Structures are given as C-alpha cells and as structure tokens.
Amino acid sequence: MKSVAVVLLLVIGASLLGVLPFERHDVSELQPAQTLVVEYLQEDQVRLSSDGGLTATGPDWTAAVEQLRRNAQGYLFLNTAERVIFVGRAVTLLPQVAADEILRPAAQVYAVDQAISPDGATAYLKTRDGKLTLGQIRTKILEGETFTLPQIYSTKEGIYTRT
C-alpha cells in the first residue's frame, strides 16, 4: 500500500506543480467551433469568424486566434473545427494555418472568392466530404507538391462546391 500511496502522491504533485503537458478545461466550459472562416480585411487585418457568431481580428493569424479566444464566452475549442474556409487572398495564410497545431489535421479546407457566412457554410458542408484536409495539405507543402483547394461558390440560389 505504501508504493500505491507514493505513486498517487507523485501524480498529485505533478498536477499541482503544473508539469503536465495539458490543461484542464471542463467540457461544459468549451465553446466549440465547427467552421472557421479566415479572411483578410482591407487594412491587412486577419479576420476570423466561426459558427455561432464569434468573430475576431488581428494583424496576423496567431493574434487573430488569440483575440478569438478572448472574445469567446467560455474556452474556445478549435479542435472541433471540421472545416476551414479561406476567403480570397487569405489563402496565403494556409502554410501558417497548416503548421499550427490548434486545428485538427482532419479539418477540411476550402477556398471561396467572396465573404461567406460560417453558419450557412456549416449547414451546407455538413453533408459533404471535402477532398483535402489540413493534414494532407501540410504533407503536400512539406513535399513541395502543388495542389488546388476545393472551391465554394456562393450565388443567389445558394452555395455549391467544385474541386
């Protein structure tokens, strides 16, 4: 029993000293994002918007993400993001986004010419499988391969995608 107590005390000690490589956030505090739209504003500010009406801007991707976290009511959980949509020239941020580990590698990536509502895109894309994921893009970038993002088209009649 002494050895058991020692092991358990070590665990508690490690947790209290904060040496564990993960943080505690109860699931009830999480504010999940399913779709993330990345765009450039005219004054070279990165704007992020997620479903649920959350938006943030910042001078670059990292700052915008930080701002998005601050704007969230709970703990913004980007690991649930299943889709990342790049608007217009925001595609240039793709290498940085692909290298950032805050999003799931399985998140599907799309490009769109005009600004699009994350909620509308979520409703449409929920029933479709994207052809390219963030993980695949990361691989292609590292291997120097060229690739084309699946394109979303937004019209008056609705939105549609084309690879």
Place this chain on the structure above:
Amino acid sequence: MEQAYTPPEKPSIPGPFTDSAIRRIFQFSGDFIIRELQIGEIRLYAYFLDGLTSGGDIARLVFQPFTDNLPQGTEEELYQAALGGYIYAANTSEVMDLETACMKLVNGFCVVLFPGLEKGLSFETRTGEKRGPSETEVEKTAKGPKDAFTETMRTNTSLLRRHLRTPELCLEQGVIGRKSLTNYTVVWIEGLTNPDLVERVRRRMAAIDVDGFLTPASVEEYLTGSRATAFPLVQSTERTDKFSQGLLDGRVGLLVDGLPLGYLLPVDLAAMMTSPEDKTVDYISASFLKILRYGALLVSLFLPALYIAMAEYHQEMLPTGMLLSMIESKQSVPFPTVVEVLGLLLAFELLQQAGLQLPQSVGQTVSIIGGLVVGSAAVEAKIISPAALIVVSVAGVCGYTLSGQDFSGAVRIWRFGLSLCASVAGLFGIVAGFLALLIHLAGLESMGRSYLAPFSRLSGGSRLLRRRLVTDKYRDPSLAPEDKRKQR
C-alpha cells in the same frame, strides 16, 4: 515469510468434573437443565442445554435405557455397561474432565455424570432445528446444481460428502474463539492436496486467538493475516459444487459453523474471474464469457475515469460528433464532470447499500425508484448529464458480471481511486493509477501464491480461458498438488 508463532492459549476450564463445578459454571444459564437419575442405590446426574438438544431424544435414547436396561451393580460397572452399548444413543463418548463436559454441552450433547468416579458419558442428542440446504442466493447458475451451504457445519460436511464420496476427503475439525467456541473444519483431499498448504492453513487457524469468530470478515482477515487490501485473499462461496471443484483442483477448504459459506485457499485473480457457469456450458461459450468478464472488469474499472479524463483534459481525443453532443448536454449542468461522476458513483453505492439493508421486495423498489426515476428526473432537470449517467450505469452493470461480491467491491473502490486520479491528471493520472494497481496486485499473496500467478508463465501458465475438459488432464502446477493428473 511466515513469522514464528506461539500456540495460543485455548479456552480452558480447569478442574475435575463434579456436580457442583458444572452447576457453578452454568448457574446463570436459563436453558441449562439438570436431571437426577436414580439407578438402584446410585444417583447419576444428567445435564443438557434446552434448545440445543432434543428432549424427546434424550428421554428415549438416554433416560429410558438408563433406567430400563442397566444392570444393578457398582458405579464403575454401571459406567462400563452404559459405555458398552446399553444406551441407544449412537454417538457416545467418555467425559474425563470439566472442560470436555462443558464443550459437549454447548455442542448439543447430553452429559451424564457418575459422581463417585468424577467422570461421565456424553450422548449426542442435538435438536433437528436447523435450516436445511436451500437454493443459492448470490451465485446462481442456469444449469448447475442448486444446493447451497447452510449455517450448520455438519449439514455442510454432509453436502460435501455427497459431492465427493472419496474416503480420502479429510475433514479436520477444531474450535476457535475463546468465547464463541466456534467449530471449524479444514477440508482437503489426502493424496491430492499439497500437504504444505494444508499445514499452512492449520498453522494459521491454530495461531488465531480471539474472543469471537463469528463473521465472514473475521475468517478472511484473521486467516490471511494483516491485509491492507480490498481484494479478497480467500475465496468464499455458497456453492457446494464450486467448493468441491476447488478441493479437486488441489486447494484447501474451510468450513465455519454459523457461516453459510465455504472458504477456499489459496486464491488468485483468475479464480475470482471464474464463474460456476463456466463449468455448465461448453468450453467455447465459457471462454467467450470469460473474455467478456475480463472486458467488463476493465470497463468497470476504467470507464468513469476515462470519461473524466476525456471530458476534463483530452477533448481532442473524442470524435467531433460525440464531443459536440457532450458539450451540448453539459451546457446547462451546474457541476463539473468530476463532481458529477463521483457523485453518481457515490449515489450508486448508496442505492446498493439501501437495496441490501431492505427486504428483497422493498429493495427492488428502492433500486427502481433510485436508479430509474431519480436518474431520469435528474437528467431532465439538467442536474446531471445523460452521458455521465450512462457511463456510471455501464460501469456499475459491468461490475455485477464479476462472480465474487468481495472482488467486485474491491473493483468499485479502485474505480473511485482511478476516477480521482483522472480528475487530477487526466490520462496520465489513469496510467499512474493503473500502475499503482498493478504494483498492489503483484504484491498480494494468498497462502504464498501470487495474486497474479495465472498471468505468469513462470508460475504455471495461463488459466484465463476455459480449457476443453477432455484435454485438460493436469491440475494447476502452481498449487503443487501431490496428484498432478486429474484424468487419463
């Protein structure tokens, strides 16, 4: 290593067997009856305890032959005649001292004192008032035998003799407890069981020097020594067939008067995961059930802890759909996941205790109201989330698939511990808790046998699956049986 021990002081009532001595000992016993028997010129005294003995049997088998059959003569001639067969009682023995007289009396004998000789005779005249063998209540099977042990040791030994008719079945009887004077029987099969094991059990029993030996916990704790563990180091069973099978496997049994259980030693984890059902179905079904039981053990131990770890620390490991549904269901719940799960585990234990304390019909009602009605009402009121309720219920149900109640009790305690570990340090905490559990189990021994022996090839190999009976020719070598082969 076994510590050296000094033989305990046995309950002792010194002095010669005289009428005044025995009257003094039982002077405050309302059930103590004295009857004087006049045989010619000689006056004898008969003693018995009302309730323990049958008055009719005493009158018919002892008093009547004493007055009708015994020839006139000296007290010594009367004594020899009574001992020689004039008295009808089947079990007759000499009583040479006061202590033996008292022991006989409290065990349902009628004792007749020959005052001039300061010795007497005892005649077995126990009452037939005892609970007969009934159906098993805890360890039920669909196809196996139904007879269960009772509180009367002699009934239990007779049940055992019906299962194992070999004359090599040894039933060594003893008395334990200074005040309770509880009878016990060490059971083994001569020529089969490892004699060292028998000797070890004998020594342990002889070393116990307590006032009372009345409860299952006293058997388990005193017999196994100081046990700083929740895991049972003695296997208790109410099933006579399981007990008999244990003896045939080369284990030593123990029956204690007053307890409707048989105890088997040594025990290991595999024995705890074996159900009597395994021997009533074919080996494929039995092996499947065993695997299922091991799976249930893991689920019962780890599921609440894993849920806490996932919900508190490692949300990224969950599929998105599941996580979203968990987040949605938790939005209105006021408690953090760890409080929710630990609270539910506690409520589960309380419900179980309430069910045990109440009569069976009321207990079932309490379980239904507590489990179903309060559970679903709590979910609807958003006090707990449905996921937490499902997790705790699944873990609880899986715990019930384990055959031993003691073992499943230990699993429940460790489930709490692992859940706390998970709440402190997520998966890291669970792994640490699991390692602590492994260290703990690896350090446990039952009569010198490691608790994890079945998982070690060095200790005799795996007994995790049920083997085909026709090819399973040898007994477990780690028990070192004298007769290693159990069939041709």
